[in-house]
Amino acid sequence: MNTLPHNILTFVHSLLSQHLKTGDCVADCTAGNGNDTLFLAETVGKTGKIWAFDIQEVALHNTRQRLQDAGLSEPVELILDGHQNIDQHIQQPLDAVMFNLGYLPQGDKHCTTQTDSTLIAIKKSLKLLRKNGILSVVLYSGHAAGFAECAAIEQFSGSLKQQDYDILRYQFANRPKTAPYALIFRKMTDEIIFQAA
Amino acid sequence: MNTLPHNILTFVHSLLSQHLKTGDCVADCTAGNGNDTLFLAETVGKTGKIWAFDIQEVALHNTRQRLQDAGLSEPVELILDGHQNIDQHIQQPLDAVMFNLGYLPQGDKHCTTQTDSTLIAIKKSLKLLRKNGILSVVLYSGHAAGFAECAAIEQFSGSLKQQDYDILRYQFANRPKTAPYALIFRKMTDEIIFQAA
Numbered sequence: 001m002n003t004l005p006h007n008i009l010t011f012v013h014s015l016l017s018q019h020l021k022t023g024d025c026v027a028d029c030t031a032g033n034g035n036d037t038l039f040l041a042e043t044v045g046k047t048g049k050i051w052a053f054d055i056q057e058v059a060l061h062n063t064r065q066r067l068q069d070a071g072l073s074e075p076v077e078l079i080l081d082g083h084q085n086i087d088q089h090i091q092q093p094l095d096a097v098m099f100n101l102g103y104l105p106q107g108d109k110h111c112t113t114q115t116d117s118t119l120i121a122i123k124k125s126l127k128l129l130r131k132n133g134i135l136s137v138v139l140y141s142g143h144a145a146g147f148a149e150c151a152a153i154e155q156f157s158g159s160l161k162q163q164d165y166d167i168l169r170y171q172f173a174n175r176p177k178t179a180p181y182a183l184i185f186r187k188m189t190d191e192i193i194f195q196a197a
Numbered sequence: 198m199n200t201l202p203h204n205i206l207t208f209v210h211s212l213l214s215q216h217l218k219t220g221d222c223v224a225d226c227t228a229g230n231g232n233d234t235l236f237l238a239e240t241v242g243k244t245g246k247i248w249a250f251d252i253q254e255v256a257l258h259n260t261r262q263r264l265q266d267a268g269l270s271e272p273v274e275l276i277l278d279g280h281q282n283i284d285q286h287i288q289q290p291l292d293a294v295m296f297n298l299g300y301l302p303q304g305d306k307h308c309t310t311q312t313d314s315t316l317i318a319i320k321k322s323l324k325l326l327r328k329n330g331i332l333s334v335v336l337y338s339g340h341a342a343g344f345a346e347c348a349a350i351e352q353f354s355g356s357l358k359q360q361d362y363d364i365l366r367y368q369f370a371n372r373p374k375t376a377p378y379a380l381i382f383r384k385m386t387d388e389i390i391f392q393a394a
Contacts, residue, residue: 011365
């Protein structure tokens, strides 16, 4: 466990690994090259359940390959759809949801997450979380679309009540303002869309 | 272990407790009512060593009392002096240094930490840290002196090189801008003033 790592993605994994356990149900809203999906599969194991979303076929292909290499395909459902439709695919409470915004590494840099659909996906994901569930977002303000996306997510986060969510911002104080940073939401309320099965 | 707590002071304790071990040498640069000193004494134990600084006799009195009640007076040296003189009292590498800025809770609110002396103390403490040592600062921008102090510490932190220090800022995203927050410095370099005895 390392909660003081050099890299914000490692940091988020460290935090989540403390809060998740075998058998948990989780979603990766930005499958990308499968980095977070694989981490989630390793963490919740074969008795858990992972939904991984991406709108690019190449992303799901890469993710599928990584899971196969690790022998962890079984608990993962790969979904070729926008994360703003998460509630069409998941009808049960979640223990964690991950977002890693921006564009696909080594992919088309013009195909980035979009403010409107990202916000919808975050709002729906927060509703799907069970009490004490965690939602993590890694944000990148260094590209044009990312800057607006960060501002919108910050505004939305700031509007949530303290009694409903603890939201911690983790960022490096001696890196450029455009360095990636993380927001971690912990749900404090019982309110969920779907009851446990 | 809880790295997603509701309170920033609890959060800092959680982080430090992961990085400290029995026998470590640490400093509390703002003893106050002894909250951090007691935490450090519990964490490094009787084989460790803790230096606790305060300029108010009442703070050291309260700290002494808490340590006595816990049976942990032995490893703690209470020092009635400004933390800017830390290097006059400690001549060995430290594993951690804690600062909790502002005024003494339930004390004289006009007696707050001062920007100039705080900055000197932080700079000297960073030099005293051994490689991988941690310095934590809890900052309060909600009072007049605190606002200037925060700005100065942020400016100093931002000037430190990434290869020398990882500096993470932890703050709640849905609380007032004046809510307390933490900066955690991890030293990446071998440079220290004093060699281990």
